Amino acid sequence: MARGKLRDLSFFLSPMVLMVFLFYLVPLIMTVYISMTRMRNWNVDRYLTEFVGFYNYERLFYMFQHDPTFKAVILTTLVFVGITLMINVFGGLALALATFFINERPASSYRLLWLLPRMSPIAVYSLVWYYFFHGSEIGTLNSILMSLGAISEPIPWGQVTPWGAWSVIIFVNGLVGVSFGMIVFTSALNQIPRELVIAARVDGASSWQISRRILIPMIKWHLLYVLTWQFLSLLTTYPHLFLLVQWDLVNRDYGTTLALYVFNTAFGRGEQDQGLAAAAAVILSIIGILGGFVTLKVLKFERMMKRPRGDF
Amino acid sequence: MRAAALWLVALVIFGVIASGCIGGEEAKTSQTEVQLTGDLTKDLVEIGKVLEQNGVNEVKFSAWGSGDPNSVMRVYGIVEAARRINKIWADNGINVKIVITETHYVASFQDAYKEYLSKQPLGQAGDFFVNSYAFLPTLADEGYILDITDYAKAYQGVVDDFYPSLIEASKFNGRLYGLPQDTEARPLYIRRDVAQKIGFELNGLDEKVKNGEFTWSDVYYWAKKAKDEGAAEWGLIHRKGSAHPDLIQFIFAFGGRLYDPNTGKLVVDVPAVYKWLYVEWKFARDGLLPEDIMSWDWAKQIHPAIVEGRTLFDIGGTWYWTEWQTKQYYAKDGTPRGLKPEEVKEWFYYTLFPAGEKGDKPVTLSQPFVWMINSKAGQLNPKYDELKDVYHKLAFLMLIKASDPDINAIHSVISAHLPVRKEAAKLIKDEKWLSDLKALNLDLSDDVKNNIRDIVQATVNPINAQFLADVSYMLEYTHLAPAHPKYPALADIFKEAVDKVLRGEMTPEEAVNYIIQKVKADPELAQNVEIQGEIPKDWKFPQG
Numbered sequence: 001m002a003r004g005k006l007r008d009l010s011f012f013l014s015p016m017v018l019m020v021f022l023f024y025l026v027p028l029i030m031t032v033y034i035s036m037t038r039m040r041n042w043n044v045d046r047y048l049t050e051f052v053g054f055y056n057y058e059r060l061f062y063m064f065q066h067d068p069t070f071k072a073v074i075l076t077t078l079v080f081v082g083i084t085l086m087i088n089v090f091g092g093l094a095l096a097l098a099t100f101f102i103n104e105r106p107a108s109s110y111r112l113l114w115l116l117p118r119m120s121p122i123a124v125y126s127l128v129w130y131y132f133f134h135g136s137e138i139g140t141l142n143s144i145l146m147s148l149g150a151i152s153e154p155i156p157w158g159q160v161t162p163w164g165a166w167s168v169i170i171f172v173n174g175l176v177g178v179s180f181g182m183i184v185f186t187s188a189l190n191q192i193p194r195e196l197v198i199a200a201r202v203d204g205a206s207s208w209q210i211s212r213r214i215l216i217p218m219i220k221w222h223l224l225y226v227l228t229w230q231f232l233s234l235l236t237t238y239p240h241l242f243l244l245v246q247w248d249l250v251n252r253d254y255g256t257t258l259a260l261y262v263f264n265t266a267f268g269r270g271e272q273d274q275g276l277a278a279a280a281a282v283i284l285s286i287i288g289i290l291g292g293f294v295t296l297k298v299l300k301f302e303r304m305m306k307r308p309r310g311d312f
Numbered sequence: 313m314r315a316a317a318l319w320l321v322a323l324v325i326f327g328v329i330a331s332g333c334i335g336g337e338e339a340k341t342s343q344t345e346v347q348l349t350g351d352l353t354k355d356l357v358e359i360g361k362v363l364e365q366n367g368v369n370e371v372k373f374s375a376w377g378s379g380d381p382n383s384v385m386r387v388y389g390i391v392e393a394a395r396r397i398n399k400i401w402a403d404n405g406i407n408v409k410i411v412i413t414e415t416h417y418v419a420s421f422q423d424a425y426k427e428y429l430s431k432q433p434l435g436q437a438g439d440f441f442v443n444s445y446a447f448l449p450t451l452a453d454e455g456y457i458l459d460i461t462d463y464a465k466a467y468q469g470v471v472d473d474f475y476p477s478l479i480e481a482s483k484f485n486g487r488l489y490g491l492p493q494d495t496e497a498r499p500l501y502i503r504r505d506v507a508q509k510i511g512f513e514l515n516g517l518d519e520k521v522k523n524g525e526f527t528w529s530d531v532y533y534w535a536k537k538a539k540d541e542g543a544a545e546w547g548l549i550h551r552k553g554s555a556h557p558d559l560i561q562f563i564f565a566f567g568g569r570l571y572d573p574n575t576g577k578l579v580v581d582v583p584a585v586y587k588w589l590y591v592e593w594k595f596a597r598d599g600l601l602p603e604d605i606m607s608w609d610w611a612k613q614i615h616p617a618i619v620e621g622r623t624l625f626d627i628g629g630t631w632y633w634t635e636w637q638t639k640q641y642y643a644k645d646g647t648p649r650g651l652k653p654e655e656v657k658e659w660f661y662y663t664l665f666p667a668g669e670k671g672d673k674p675v676t677l678s679q680p681f682v683w684m685i686n687s688k689a690g691q692l693n694p695k696y697d698e699l700k701d702v703y704h705k706l707a708f709l710m711l712i713k714a715s716d717p718d719i720n721a722i723h724s725v726i727s728a729h730l731p732v733r734k735e736a737a738k739l740i741k742d743e744k745w746l747s748d749l750k751a752l753n754l755d756l757s758d759d760v761k762n763n764i765r766d767i768v769q770a771t772v773n774p775i776n777a778q779f780l781a782d783v784s785y786m787l788e789y790t791h792l793a794p795a796h797p798k799y800p801a802l803a804d805i806f807k808e809a810v811d812k813v814l815r816g817e818m819t820p821e822e823a824v825n826y827i828i829q830k831v832k833a834d835p836e837l838a839q840n841v842e843i844q845g846e847i848p849k850d851w852k853f854p855q856g
Contacts, residue, residue, distance in 0.1 A: 042433045043454045059835055067833030068826070069808075135604055138612050156604050159815065248552070248607035252808065271450060271797050272429060 028285065035278035040271060047275070056279035072162070072253035073261050079166050080173075080257050081234045087174035088230045089223065092181020097211050099182075100189045111186065117176045126243040129172045133157045133249060158250035165254035172240050177233070181226045188219040224299045228292055235288050238263050258284050342366050345701045348466035352712060353400055355466075359706050360406035368694050369407055371706065374414035376438030378424035379681070382634055382767050385723035386442045386493060386681065387415040388760045393713035395757040410710070414438065421681075432456045432686065439689040439707060442493050445481040445682045450797045452484040458685040461488040463708040470712055473733045481792050482682050490682035491711050494720075494729035497676040497786035498558050499662040500531070501618070501626040507661070509543040510534065512624075514661045521674050524667040528565065528591055529854035531625060531666060535600045538624040546623040547600030549614060552607070557677055557793045557803065558627050559810060562588035564675040564791045566668035571794035572842060578794060578802050580831060582824060582845040585806075587668055589820040590853050593813040606811040615641035619651055621659065633660075633779050634728040634771045653775040662782070664789055669855055676786045679793065680732065683711050722749060722756075724780060726764060726771045730787060737784060746777055798840040805830045821847055 035056050039047040063070050095114060099107035117125055132140045135156030142154040158168045192215065200210050216223075238260040245255040256264070262284060266277030296302075342365045346358045363371065373394070377386035394410040401408050416438055418424050425447045431437040433456075441457070451457045464471050471479060471491075478492035500521075507514050512534050520526040535547025551558045563570060568584020571577075595601035608614050615635075618626045619642045636656055640648035651659075664674040690696060690703030717735035724731045724740060731737045739745050748754055750772045752761050793799060808830075809823040818826060824847055831841050 041450060041454050041456075042430050043456075044433055046454070062835055063833050067830060069830065070833070134609065135607060136609075136613060138609060156607070159604065159607060161817075267426065267430070271800060272426075 031278045031281050031285070034274055035282050037275050039274040039278070042272065042274070052275070056275045059276060060279050060283070069253050069256075070261075073256050073258060075162070076166065076169075076254050077235075077257040077259075079162075080169060081231065083166075084170050084174050084177060084234050085227070085231055087170065088177035088181055088234070089227050091174065091178040092183075092226065093185050093216075093223070095178065095182040096185030096189055097207075097215065099186065100215070101207050111179075111182060114179045114182055118179050122239045123243065125176070126172070126240050126247075129168070130244065130247050130249050133168050135159055135249075158244065158255065161251050162254040165251040168250050169241055169244060169255055172244065173234070173237065176240070177230060180230065184222050184226050185219060188222040189215060192218050224296075224301060227299070228295050228301075231295060232288050232292055235259065235284065235291065242268075258287075344698045346705055348463055348705060348708075350466040350469065352467075352709065353404075355705075356397055356400050356709055357404050357406065359702055359709070360401045360404070360408045362702050363408045363699070363706075364406055366695055366699060368699070369409065371408065371410045371690065371693055371703070372413045373410060373439040373690065373707065373710070374416065375412055375440040375442075376414075376416040376424060376428065377442040378418045378421040380419070380631065380635060380727065382631070382638060382727040382771065383494070383723065383729065384417060384763060384767070385719065385726070387417050387440075388763055389493070389683075389714040389719045389723065390440050390710060391415060392719055392757055392760050393710045393716070395760075396713050396716070397710065410706075429456070432688070435688055435691055437686055437688075439686050440710070441684045441686060442681055443684070445490075445492075445680045445795055446793060446799065448482065448489055448682055448684065449484045449795045451684065452487070452489045453797060455687055457489050458687050458689065458704060458707070459487050459489060460491075460685065460708050460711075463705060464488050464491075467712055470715065473735055474715075475732060475734070475787060477787075477790065477792065478678075478680050478732050481678075481680050481795060484795065490684040491715055492732035493681045493683045493715075494723055494727070495678045495680040495732055495787070495790075496630045496729050497678065497783050497790065498561060498627065498629050498665060499676065499783060499786065500665050501628055501632070502661040502663070503544070503621050503624055503626075504659055504661050505621055506538055506544045506624045507534070510537045510541055510624075512537070517661070518663040521663045521666050524670065524673055527667045527669050527672070527855075529669065529856075532591075532595065532600070532854040535595065535624055536598060539598075539600055544622055544624050546602065546617065548595055548625040548627070549617050549623040550601070550605065550627040551614070552605060552807075557679060558629070559588070559592075560793055560803070560806070561627070561665045561675050561677045561791070562591065562668065564677070565665055565672060567672045570799075571796065575842065576796075578796055578798060578841045580802075580827060580841060580843045582828075582843060583848050584668075584845075585827065586820055586824050586847045587851065587853070589809060589813045589823045590851070591668075592810055593816075593820050593823075594853055596814045597816065601814070603814045603816060606807070606814060611639070611641065615639070616643060619659075620644045627665065630730060630780070630783055631728045634726070634776060637776075638767070638770050650770070653773050657775050657779075662779075664786055674789055676790050677793065678730075678787070678790045681729075683714065685711065718745075718754065721745070722754075722764070725749065725777060726767045728771075728776065728780065730780065730784060740777055740780055743774070746772060746774065796840070798837055801834070801837055802831070802841060 036051055036053055037047055038050045038052050064074070095111070099110055131138070134140075134142070135154060135158060137143055137146065137154050139154060139157075141157065142151070145151045146154065157164050159165065196214055197210055200214060205213070236259045238257065241255060241257060241260045242263060244250045245252055245260065258280060262277045262280045265280065266272060266274050343362050344366070346355070346362055348355050373390070375387040375390035377384075379386055391412050394412050398409050418427075421443050425443055428437045428441055428443070428451075448457070452459070474492055478495055479488070482488055482490045482492055502514060504514060517526060531548070538544045539547050560570065563581060563584045566584040566587040568581035569579055570581070572579050592601070596603040602608065605614075617623055618628070619636050633656060636642075636651045637653060638650055640650055642649055642651055665676055667674050685704070685707045689707040690700070693699070693703060696703065715733065717733055717739055720731050720733050720736035721739040723729065724736060725746070731740060749768065752765065752768060793803070805827055809818070809827050812818040812826065813820055813823045828843055831843065832838050
């Protein structure tokens with residue numbers, strides 16, 4: 001590589017390389033290291049050099065084999081990530097397409113409405129759903145259904161295991177996540193030349209046909225981006241889940257994902273076990289890296305990255 | 313040239329020696345240690361002089377505490393102690409002052425603990441920390457709080473005035489790590505109006521409970537009668553969550569134990585745990601106790617159900633007594649409001665937590681809050697490394713001062729916690745002192761007075777003082793949840809098991825096996841917990 005080109009590359013890439021190094025590689029290395037120590041209760045001075053090898057991983061594996069709660073955590077992680085991901089990606093796509101075909105002013109207001117959950121502080125937003133799904137007559141949903149005569153006894157939505165608990169956490173998180181896809185897809189759709197849509201309309205194509213044949217194929221890379229991003233994001237998200245479990249709205253076993261388990265183990269118990277949490281976090285990172293890699297390979301991400309033709 | 317070099321070397325050597333001689337007087341280190349004698353004024357004066365000699369005229373400390381709004385003396389006790397010490401120094405012509413830079417007070421004691429845990433290693437945690445004794449073992453084990461055993465030896469007279477069981481709760485591995493700040497009992501409250509409707513005679517009931525004649529089978533009988541006759545919506549309401557050890561009382565009431573002092577391990581006492589879970593299961597199956605109580609809302613469901621008389625029995629804490637007066641839980645008449653002291657007295661009977669069955673003993677359970685000192689206390693002050701011993705001893709003396717009987721008694725009266733010192737218990741019974749407190753005509757700083765004025769107005773009255781006097785005897789029956797670093801994890805498992813039997817997801821037998829399975833699933837927990845006994849065959853509840 002020419003010296004000048006290397007210099008230019010270094011100049012432009014160095015901020016990103018530095019960021020990745022500082023905020024990804026260093027924490028990752030530290031997490032791996034901590035997972036091999038007895039680190040607990042933040043006592044760095046005492047435990048950082050107490051190396052225990054794979055003890056925390058063995059403990060984790062043993063718990064996975066024998067603790068019924070741990071199996072529920074793994075199952076909840078799979079269901080939560082899988083279904084919420086579909087809602088976030090395809091719900092976002094549906095919203096973007098729906099607003100694409102209506103006038104800009106109502107479309108903007110509609111999009112703003114879907115952004116509200118993301119703009120609300122997490123505690124406030126979670127509190128709203130806490131009271132909405134509360135399993136007694138003070139719960140909004142129960143009181144509505146009871147006043148309509150649809151049910152005679154309040155339903156403890158979040159405590160019906162497993163699907164009641166899963167439905168609540170998926171709903172609450174899905175509502176926040178769907179706006180991300182909507183914004184990305186809306187932006188992508190707005191880049192498509194209007195002539196294509198108008199021409200299709202003239203030829204008598206319906207909105208569904210236009211979406212399926214023209215719009216969706218043209219934003220497939222955005223779809224891939226949102227899918228990968230949201231997958232990694234959902235795998236590591238926990239704040240809403242934490243509050244809903246903490247407030248006893250949802251069943252503890254089936255409201256806890258691996259990310260929340262890591263958080264609770266590191267910061268949430270009477271005895272905070274950062275070594276064990278780090279081991280779980282490493283496994284979570286491996287799942288994330290593998291999942292992201294598989295997603296990109298299956299959907300042939302490298303085709304998006306091929307060199308542009310013509311001007312090189 | 314050689315001669316010049318020799319002169320130069322000689323000059324340097326002379327300079328070094330001369331500077332040592334000249335600076336000799338300066339280098340003579342000022343006193344940086346003091347010996348505690350047990351005479352508070354003398355010790356404080358000595359400390360003040362040492363600080364003054366070392367050029368320190370202002371000592372900064374911060375106080376961290378947590379709890380309900382009525383318990384703010386947990387931090388203002390420190391503020392008041394600082395003022396009293398400042399006065400002693402001023403009276404003795406010592407130009408040093410303690411300044412409390414921060415009174416960090418949060419509602420959740422678990423959150424406060426987590427914050428302390430994460431900030432202590434960084435040197436950002438409060439110098440004084442008041443929290444549940446349940447966290448003391450971990451903090452002591454990690455070296456996060458000061459071992460005050462040797463300091464306390466000089467003040468044995470003060471230490472002896474604390475109730476011995478509470479001093480024991482402030483120890484870890486035989487060493488003292490704090491001084492008790494408050495404690496409580498957990499009575500069984502009974503609605504007098506509901507009891508009257510079903511012919512449940514309450515006069516003399518507390519004696520029957522004390523003698524073990526009134527057991528949980530009787531509680532079941534009356535709860536069922538109240539429900540069946542439509543006198544109340546529920547027979548029993550209790551608290552929720554694992555950090556609140558109210559339900560752990562069942563283990564002791566059924567003659568079980570949670571800790572083996574010989575092995576230093578926690579215990580899952582299978583027969584007692586099984587009987588506890590069976591009682592919960594039976595109450596819930598018969599509709600006497602809400603099966604989803606573990607997810608009930610405190611302010612909208614649990615407390616309103618009690619204060620509005622929708623239950624006959626309630627397992628609560630002594631602090632409920634004033635909490636019901638200061639929080640707006642009662643909404644039966646329309647606009648939510650706090651209860652009047654007269655209403656609380658008229659509506660609620662209170663007694664010990666009854667024995668599980670005939671032959672067992674009644675119990676109560678305390679979770680003392682303890683004043684602890686950060687092992688880095690005073691670190692933000694000048695010359696900390698040299699004067700560490702002085703700052704730590706001063707912090708200890710502040711705790712001694714903050715434990716003054718009147719400060720402790722004020723806290724007890726306004727928060728309905730029980731006094732931890734015998735001298736404070738005497739004050740609570742003194743009518744003149746109570747009327748002075750009501751008028752805030754006490755030797756307190758304006759800052760403290762302003763911060764407790766509203767609480768004092770709402771809570772200081774003869775009815776509340778009488779309540780505290782009435783329940784004090786319960787401390788003779790008290791048990792403490794084990795001060796063991798792994799106890800919170802075990803308590804969490806118990807909570808999950810209770811939730812499952814209440815909801816009918818598991819039978820009591822399945823729930824006991826669930827607890828055992830969970831304990832064994834975590835190798836570290838398994839090493840610290842002994843499973844003892846077996847599920848009793850043919851055990852019946854209720855018994856005749």
